[in-house]
Amino acid sequence: MIKPAVLALLVLIFLGGHLPAQTQAEMNRDAVAQLEAADARLNRAYQLVLKKYAGEPEFLSNLKEAQRAWLKYVEFHLKTVLPVKDGEDPRVVYGSMYPIDYSEAKIPLLESRTAQLKSLVGN
Secondary structure, eight states: OOOOHHHHHHHHTTTTTTTOOOOOOOHHHHHHHHHHHHHHHHHHHHHHHHHHHOOOOOHHHHHHHHHHHHHHHHHHOOOOOOOOOOOOOEEEHHHGHHHHHHHHHHHHHHHHHHHHHHHHTTT
């Protein structure tokens, strides 16, 4: 039989030295941090595209229009996935899991767009 301390050590090793969040507040902070990291990766990719095509104003105009349209799509997609009526608080409607639900809905969109932008610079 494995002793609890040994089991805890094995779990810690398996998780790469990071213990998963335990409380709802910790899980929410982790979800928000993951969302912020995905958003930062998207912004870096966007800046790389802007830099690479700095001398091509028509391309940049189209890119910026596409990005505005994509941002609008994300906004309405999230409203579809996690609908909230005017004046409602999403934390009341969805409970304390809302930051996690929101992050889990938005991160794949950010990752997909990041990949699209990276493909424009050959990454």
